[in-house]
Amino acid sequence: MRRPLFRRAKRWGIIASAILLSSLLLAACGENSPSILNPAGPVAAKEAGIFWFILIVATIIFVIVEAALIYSIVRYRERPNSATPRQIHGSNTLEITWTVIPSVVLILVLGYTIYTMLTLYPGGANQLQVRVVAHQWWWEFDYPGYHIVTADSMHIPAGTVVDAQLYSDNVIHSFWVPALTGKLDVIPGHEMTNHLHFKADASAANHSYPGECVEFCGAQHAHMHFDVVVDTADNFNTWISSQQQMALTPTGSLAAQGQKLFAQSSCAGCHGIVGVNLKSYDDPRAAGLVGPNLTHFGSRGLIAGGVLTNTPANLTTWLQNPQAVKPGIDMPQLGLSPDQINALVAYLESLK
Ligand code: CUA
Numbered sequence: 328m329r330r331p332l333f334r335r336a337k338r339w340g341i342i343a344s345a346i347l348l349s350s351l352l353l354a355a356c357g358e359n360s361p362s363i364l365n366p367a368g369p370v371a372a373k374e375a376g377i378f379w380f381i382l383i384v385a386t387i388i389f390v391i392v393e394a395a396l397i398y399s400i401v402r403y404r405e406r407p408n409s410a411t412p413r414q415i416h417g418s419n420t421l422e423i424t425w426t427v428i429p430s431v432v433l434i435l436v437l438g439y440t441i442y443t444m445l446t447l448y449p450g451g452a453n454q455l456q457v458r459v460v461a462h463q464w465w466w467e468f469d470y471p472g473y474h475i476v477t478a479d480s481m482h483i484p485a486g487t488v489v490d491a492q493l494y495s496d497n498v499i500h501s502f503w504v505p506a507l508t509g510k511l512d513v514i515p516g517h518e519m520t521n522h523l524h525f526k527a528d529a530s531a532a533n534h535s536y537p538g539e540c541v542e543f544c545g546a547q548h549a550h551m552h553f554d555v556v557v558d559t560a561d562n563f564n565t566w567i568s569s570q571q572q573m574a575l576t577p578t579g580s581l582a583a584q585g586q587k588l589f590a591q592s593s594c595a596g597c598h599g600i601v602g603v604n605l606k607s608y609d610d611p612r613a614a615g616l617v618g619p620n621l622t623h624f625g626s627r628g629l630i631a632g633g634v635l636t637n638t639p640a641n642l643t644t645w646l647q648n649p650q651a652v653k654p655g656i657d658m659p660q661l662g663l664s665p666d667q668i669n670a671l672v673a674y675l676e677s678l679k
Contacts, residue, residue, distance in 0.1 A: 361505035361539060367531040367557070368507045370524070373443050380439055384432060449526045454490040455483060461493070461500035461513040461540065464547035464656065465619060465632030475570040476608050478619035479629040482556045484563035485532040493521040501542035504555050506531075510541050527557040535628065546655035552633025566626075573602030574622045574678050585674025588667055597658070600678070617657055625678040632656075642672050 366372040403412060415421065458469040459481075468481045483489050493502055493513040503510040508525035527536075540551035558566055577583040589595060590603050597618035599605040605613055605620075613620070624630070627637050631652060635641040646668045649658040663671070 361503075361537045363505045365506055367534065367536060368525055368527045369449055370447055370508045370526065371504075371506055373447055374509050377440055377443050381436055384436060388432065448524055449488045451488045451526075454488045454524070456490050456492065457481065457483075459491045459493050459502060459513070461495040461497075461502070461544070461551075462617075463497050463545050464540070464551040464653070466502075466538070466540075466551070466553040467619065470567070473567050473571060474608050475567065476613070476620045477570060477623065477627070479553050479631075479633050480535075480556055480627045481538070481553060482558055482563060482566050483527060484560045485527045485529050485557050486560070488524055488526045491523045491525070493523060498544045499542050500540045500544045500551070502538070503541045504536055504538040506536040507555060512542060527555075531557040532559045532562075533557070547632070547653050550632060550634045550653055552629065554629055554633070556628065569626070569679075570623050572623075574600045576602075577674055577677055579673060579677070581670050581673040582677045583674075585670035585672070588670055589674060593661065594671070621675060621678065623678055624675045637676075639672050639676055642675060643668055646671060 363371065363375050363378060366375045456470070456472055458471060460467040460469060465478055466481070467476065467478050469476045491502065493511060495513045495515040497515060499515065500513040501510050502513055502523060504525070507527055508523055511521050511523040514521060535554045535556040538553045538555055540548060542548075544551065577586050586603065589598075589600065595604040597616055599610070599613050599616045599620045599622070601608055601610075601620075601622040605622075608620070608622070625637070629635065630637045630642060631645050631649070634653060635645060645652055646661070646663055648660045649656060650660050
């Protein structure tokens with residue numbers, strides 16, 4: 328009597344594990360997780376089209392093959408006194424059929440994929456040039472046409488083709504915004520710069536889309552996020568003109584204290600703020616600064632290479648010990664006092 332009970336328990340154990348495993352897998356599909364299945368632009372939509380085409384073809388083949396398999400298992404199962412079935416080893420008809428059918432299917436998939444690749448480039452004049460620079464481990468966005476530099480949050484106008492020019496000053500990274508475009512490697516020391524062209528639909532305006540680094544690039548590869556904020560054309564122009572301004576002069580005394588601290592401490596040895604330690608975004612001194620430009624830090628949605636949302640509490644945590652949040656990064660534990668941190672947080676968050 329003990330065996331059936333044990334078997335039943337085992338069966339329930341398997342079912343429970345399957346449910347647990349699938350819920351763990353599905354938990355990764357949160358609202359904000361990047362997905363190629365909700366394309367927000369024509370390039371991503373075409374790429375998603377390949378996914379659906381291959382999925383449908385593969386599903387049809389799966390159903391046909393499994394149906395034939397199950398039919399054969401049931402129809403030709405061994406029964407008492409059943410005779411040895413006819414042996415068909417070496418049948419030319421079968422060999423040719425199961426060579427030709429998969430070849431035709433694979434040629435169809437290849438043809439559709441090549442056609443999509445050739446028609447992927449969205450084209451059009453008046454493209455927005457953005458120099459995307461991959462650092463270890465954060466993304467810098469330099470808009471040469473507007474002379475502004477930002478980090479972690481990339482703004483683009485809806486309906487305009489973006490020409491993302493991918494640079495790295497260290498190792499190979501890969502740039503990916505699942506809802507807008509496929510991946511492209513960011514290769515250091517390459518004579519030919521990799522360009523990735525993509526566009527956001529008009530309906531994508533006022534939304535932001537997560538981006539990722541998708542090439543292993545060191546200890547914090549998994550923490551190299553950014554977001555692409557899609558603006559209406561008007562909002563984008565407003566964003567550009569506000570980013571072009573020098574950093575705001577602090578109004579409160581705490582923020583003023585923070586500005587003074589920034590300028591006099593080691594912060595200014597790695598970070599630039601236009602109007603404080605840089606004359607403009609194009610100031611030659613900017614080339615020697617290894618950290619993100621902080622001129623309009625307060626206007627960004629993400630900080631710390633995309634691992635934290637931009638809130639005073641998160642910035643406080645970051646300044647207390649960046650190495651605890653992202654071990655291995657260039658920014659050291661500065662040993663700031665709580666008062667110094669409060670002043671810096673007040674200042675940096677005021678830089679809208
Ligand atoms: Cu950069 Cu992975």
